[in-house]
Amino acid sequence: MRGGLIVGSGIVLGNVIGFVRVAVTAYLLGTRTHADVLAVALGPLDAFNNALIITMIFAFVPMLTLREGADRVAFFLAARRLFFRIFAGITAATALFAPEVIGLIGPGLPPEGAHQAADLLRIISLSTLAGGTAAIYSAWLYTKRRFGPTAFYQALLNIFTIAGALALWRTIGIYGFAIGYATGACAQLLLVYFASRDDLREAQADAVTTTPAPSPSWRELVGKPGIFLAYAGLLAANMIVTRAYATQAGTGMAAAFDYCIRCVNVVIAYLVSPASNSLLPEIARLHAAGEDRSAVRLVDRTAGFALAAAVASCAVGIAIRTPIIAILFERGSFTAQSTQMVSAVFLGLSPCLIGYSLLELTARSLFALDRPMLPLMAAVAPVTINVVVSSLLLHFAPARFMQPEYLGMGASAGLMAGFLLLLAAAHRQRRLAAPHGD
16 A cells, blocks of 8 residues: 555656646747757657666566565576666667657758757667666565655656756757756666665675575566567557657647647556556456456456546547646747647547557556567557558648648557457457357
8 A cells, every 4th residue: 555655646746747847848949840859859768768667667576576585686687787788779879870760750850950859869868778777776676665766756857857958948958858857867777776775785695695596598588578668669659650740740740749648648647557556466366366257357347447537538638628738838938829739739639548548458457467469469550550541641631631630640540449459359369268158
């Protein structure tokens, strides 16, 4: 109960400060070209980092929990060593090929904007090394039921981003956002490192007096996290595709999309996290008892409740989107015209609330049932359909594509298709696995 309250408090605080971060961005940049540049450079890497952190914790906490003493320490040290090298390689590659990456994810940016976005991406790439490494330490702390140092990661990241933007705005402009973001990730790494240092030293000292545990193979270390990361990366790619197309739809469209997706993500977090936190332990218990059919029926019932909540949230969001956006953001550089643009983008993007929530809830349940390949295959559908729909709009109806209402159509359609595909595949597998006549 205490751990759940701490984690829940971290989510609430992170979202509240996240709104402040978006409000500061809106005040300083509005929906101008610089806002597009920041959205293209920061948005995709922020999504990737979140996926990376969730993957490290979700994959390694059970793997560490199943081990004791020297075996647990050996596993942690091997994982830290391997993934530090992987994260360092990702950071170096991102910095080295930043112009090419920006050309891919922001094809519509003007030349000067693309150059600025590449410089921003190089600075922000440091957060991948820091955030990914911090997640490994967080997994260790979770096994010790120490949730405090990790629960407020998003809040700490947002605080540093806001501080960097405000403190450095007059001297270096939008680069202050990137410096603040990277500094926040490094601060979180220092926090979890010092929080776990004494406990790790004691565990290593105890391990010296026992029989050395065999080092895990790299396949064992990479296998499970690799599947989780591939799934999360494909879902993140769905939004990256929409943001990339937004840069070709006109000035301010990428920024408007970014403001919308941050609002949508807050609602999704409250739709998915409470349900999954209560559902997954029960699914794990039923799976361990060999009652997978009961577990699947439980998932179906929960998905039904989630569908009702998501549809209601979507309807309310559409109904009150314009006044809420005006209240939250309309000040400074964020004008009434910006409000209308963001409100229009939200109209096409809001169905993502339904598709993403149901897909995530079902996928997490299947991961708990040790059926990871179904979610992984289903995660291919959203990005594929998004590319097809957005490409058709761009090439055959360019005038309509330029309208902000149509920007989120591909993402929304893809996510709903991914959920339906996952649901159909899961039930087909269930029927095939059932005894004849059951």
